[in-house]
Amino acid sequence: MGSFNGPKYVYFILVGEGQWVGSPGSICCIEENVYTDTFSDSKTPQKLPIKFIDKYSTFDVDVDLLQPLKEKELGLLNSIEHPPDRLKCFLEREQLDFALSLETDKQVSVEINSEWCQGVVRYIGKIMDQIVLPSYNIPHIYFGIELQGKDEGKGRTDGSYYGTRHFTCKYNCGIFVTLTKLRAATQQPRSAPDTEGSAGDEPVNPGDQVHFFIDETIKQGLVIGLQKKDAKTYAMIATDGEQGNTNLTLPLECVIKDELLSPAADSNTDTRMDWEAPPKSSQWQSGGEWKSQLVQNSVVEVSLEAERLMYGTIRWIGVLPEREGLFAGLELEEDKGVSDGSFKGLRKFFCPPKRGLFVKLQSCHPDSRFQSSRDQRETATRLLTEGKEGGRAITGAVPPLDGDRAVQVLKGKMRGIQGHCNSCYMDSALFSLFSCSSVLDSMLFKSPGSRDADIQNTLREEIVNPLRTKGFVAAHSVMKLRKQLKEGGHCASFTTDEKDPEEFLSLIMHHILKVDPLLKLQSVGQKEQEAYCYQIFIDQSNSLVLPTVQQLLEYSFHNSSLRLAEVPSCLVLQMPRFGKKFKLFEKIMPSLELDLTDLLCNSPRECILCGGLASQECVDCFTDQTFSNAGFKQFCDKCSEQVHSHPRRRDHKLPRLSLPEGFRGGNGTAKWRVPREKLELFAVLCIETSHYVSFVRYGPQKDDWIFFDSMADRHGDQDGYNIPTVTLCPEVGRYLDMPLTELAGQTPRDMEGVAKRLFCDAYMYLYQSKRMELYK
Incomplete structure (x- = not known):
């Protein structure tokens, strides 16, 4: 928070790309009084009216795209010219935290012409006045370094910059750099080893009041001494228990000073702000798999005291002052927290008062209320292996998401299925089929035969179930499935090349999982045909201009003299194209219901x-x-x-x-x-410039639509990773609710949000029959 000759502001860095706003890494702000008024209600707002420091206009920006900045961070990051470099520095933290710790006269290494040189920090601050629209005057903080030893003379200044002196050194022995050019100085050997048990630089010292956990219950005590054993430091702690005074010896990492569990002196709460619970010895720690799946917006539980669980959503992950390891900032479901997303006066995220809590990331565990237990999964696996499902419900099945639960689990960044290496066709198809629908869950449990059982297990246990419970599937899980398809001899290029969704679906349903064909088609005088997808074929001389999906299907059936032998439980429709590349229609009107009555034989x-x-x-x-x-x-x-x-x-x-x-x-x-006989639309796959995305209907209301992109954003370059994102798109429901004549008159480029992509880029429509699903 800061003030520069005017109103006070709260500052942010943009961590994602939103419509009409700056690029990720841009710095922006909101007036403090506006921010306070916005959060005066108990509900967390979805958007904030944000001003970018290089623009005059105000933009409504999703709260999920903003991360708060401290004043010290603000100046350091503002000196980095390119927003992507700035964002990388903010997210990876190591360089930024090192820069925040620097003081004058401290030894550092500085990069000059790709060479690391030795020097001393002589100045920290701005080196010239920058004019920033509209006169926010946020400083650009640089470091003035005096080069020493063999690196003298490799600089560019004597400590002055454009006539203003900031420090004094020899000619060309000084240089001004941003934080990205600095790192810790080359360490020198220590003159003498520490005396055993010395505590001068330990996180706790004799006389400190500390907290620690015994049998998952938090306790207090006094450090009476330190000792080292086998290169590890232990704290000797005196406690007052029910049985009188007791002395305990615990590793240092198991204890924490009282002041680190207490709010800052200027805080208005008298409750501790962060906790460090012991790792949970439950099914979720098995194999350590859950640790890598906890990301921002993960729904978790944390045990703070014996037999007491709290539930919340991770809104921030990072480091806290004077604490080791990664911490998670939780927005709790109930008013049992101690902050509004601030830690000791430093804002980390936003939430209503008394909903914020900071805990060790390792203390968080996937929310067990929405998980199938280990015993259930083992039972399901045993039944499948023995071929005993016999039409019974498999106890390990996880139901699809719907309504408010779908929003809670799926909405946000690092949600859905993470894309990697041309996988968007598979990511979008799997998300569309399984996130909010169970119409093809038979794929997950029908015995495929021993040869392909591992493929089915990966699909069920590592993709579908995590998607429905945690809302996130890491890229390595999809890559594992792709490798299994390749190694099984089904296709040599499944791990590298882009495919079509129908190619993948047909392969896995027909050749691997042996699912009964979804469609049975009858042509006059011809043998009954079976298929998993239906490609709509239209004569190019047709009279349709802005067709509905209903019209396209009827037109295709009429031209091919086809009828349905029975009502399908799931209908996968591919839209008409010239070959694989070009759309036949600029815009297609989705049909929320597909009436099959006139397409059925003998009906x-x-x-x-x-x-x-x-x-x-x-x-x-x-x-x-x-x-x-x-x-x-x-x-x-x-x-x-x-x-x-x-x-x-x-x-x-x-x-x-x-x-x-x-x-x-x-x-x-x-x-x-x-x-x-009608089917209901539950998902649409779209393609634009060889990239697939999907729309999914998650509830019964007209605006219950979400948009999924497995590669919506990216962190880093070649060594980085994609950031899958799920966003609410209620505007889709509003357009679909319009009269057809009004909808046909909508100009695509003027459509709100992502609606244009649904109407103009549709590649595949997915319909389901809840009635027929019970029988197939």
Whole structure:
């Protein structure tokens, strides 16, 4: 927080890329009074009105994209010219923390022309006045270094910069650098070893009041001495217990000073702010796998006292002053915390008052309320191995996410499935199929045979279950699946090349997991066909301009003389394209429901005029614009006679419809209403410039849509990693709720949020039948 000849500001660094805002690494701010008013409510805001220091305008920026900056960090980072370099320095912390610790007259190593030279810090501060719009005047903090020894003369100044002297040294023995050019000086041998048990530089010393854990319960005591044994330092602690005075000997890493558990003197709370619970000896520590899966926005639990659990979401991960190791800043579910995201006056994240708590990262564990137990997973594995599922529910199954739970688990950065090495086609397909739908969960439990059991196990235990419980799947899990597909001889390039989603789905469902075909198609006079996906084919001379998915499917079935032999539980539709690259339509209108009634063989159908039971279908009327420009046209005998008495239609062919027993009534009318067979849209895969993303519907409300991109952001270059992101996109629901004529008139580039991608880049639509899912 700072003030520069005007209002006070709270400062941030942008850690992600948002629409219309600066690039990641940009520094921005908000007036302190505006910030205070925004957080006066008990709810955490989703966006903040942010000003970038190099722009005049104010932008509403997602809170998740902002990380607070301390005043000392602000000047140091502001001196780094390029935002990506600035962000890397902020996230990786080592250089920044070292720079924060520097004082004048301290020995350092400084990089000059790719060579590390030895010097002494002589000056820390700004070296010239920078003009920053709109006059925020945030300083650029540099380090003035006097070079010494063999490196004298390698500098560029005598301690002055553009006529202003900041320190004094010999000619060309000084240099001004940013923090990125500094590191600790080459260490010299110590003149004498420490006396055994000396404590001058230890984290605790004799006389310190400390906290420690015994049997997962926090205790207090007084350090009465230190001793070293086997190159390790131990603290001798005196305690007052129920049995009188007791002396304990504990490793130093197991104790912590009282003052580090207490708030700063200017804090308005009298409660300790951070805890260090012992590692949890539960199923989740097995193999240490959970440690690497805890990231920002992970939902966790932490045991603070005996038989007391707290639940929350990780909002920050980093280091705390005078503490070793990584800490997590938690936003708790209840008002049982001690801060609003600040630690001893330093803001680390944002949350309502009494919801913030800082704990050792190793003390956090995945939220057990939403995990399937180890026993359940072992039972499921045993049943699969023995082939005993026999139609019963597998106890190790984790249900898909929906409603508020989907938002809580999935929303944010490092959420979803992490992309790596051309994996976006697989990431998007798996996220779409399994995050919020169970329609294809049979893939996870149907016996594939011993040859491919490992592939199924990886899919279930390392991808689908973690996605549904933790909301995050690391890139190595997907790569493991890709390697198994390659090593199984299914495709030699699965670990390196980009594929099509339908290629992957067909391979894993048909050739590996032996799932029954999703579609059974019937053509006149032809043998029944089976398929897992359906590619829509449209004549390029068609009359459609802004088609719906319903129209495209009907048009394709009409041109190919196809019908469905039965209602599918899942329908995977590929949109029409010229080859693999080019879209046939600039925009496609999604159909939230897909009516299959007229696409089924031997199914009762309605007369399009009177609503009675149809007895005839006219193939030639399909494109007759008297009724509509596309769509199946079937009539009862009476209506057909009237329609085809017109001279233009007298030569139309009118095949009779095959009707089930019980649907015939007098004069060809129905005895009861014809049932409609409908599927609901649950996901859409989109592609733009060879990159796949997906939209998923997570609840029953019209705006319950999320957008997933497995490579939305990236940290680092070649040695870095992708940052998968899941964002809410309620704007999609608002567009889909529009009348079709109004929706057709929307200009894509003016559409709100990510909606344009759904309407203009759709590659594959996924529909499900909750009713048929019970039988297949």
